[in-house]
Amino acid sequence: MISLEGAIKFNGGGNVNHTLFWENLAPNGTGGGGEPSGELAKAIDNRWGNFDEFKKQFNAQTAAVQGSGWGWLVYDPSDKNVKIMTTPNQDPVSITGCVPLLGVDVWEHAYYLDYRNVRPDYLSAIWNVIDFDTVSRRFADAK
Secondary structure, three states: OOOOHHHHHHHHHHHHHHHHHHHOEOOEOOOEOOOOOHHHHHHHHHHHOOHHHHHHHHHHHHHOOOOOEEEEEEEEOOOOEEEEEEEEOOOOHHHHOOEEEEEEEOOHHHOHHHHOOOHHHHHHHHHHHEOHHHHHHHHHHHO
16 A cells, blocks of 8 residues: 555645745735734744844744755744744644744745845845734734
8 A cells, every 4th residue: 555644744735835825925015024013023022032033043044944845933832932943845834733823935946036046035035025914813813
């Protein structure tokens, strides 16, 4: 019998991850860009001190993904805290028990045409199109 577990994890995870990714993007000035507010901003400030430090840490950890994968801001219900994590390939965050709030695709197809192989430049620019209203709603729903 052929095991489907790997194929389901890869293809199903890719579907879930990309859906989350596209939902947390919006054009700059029409929802994208800016900074989080409200409870999400408080959670980020409590964890990293300020939004700029969060972005610095997120970008560094996500840029360090070897090969293809994802960078995530997640809510961990076990300690009621936000965290940065990465996943390889198309592995979904849900298998860790955490709730994805923000996902950034670092497969080369996400950035190669604009940034070539300079992943850090892509990660610096992605914040201009992150829709923090969507990310904040996910945070409120996760709590």
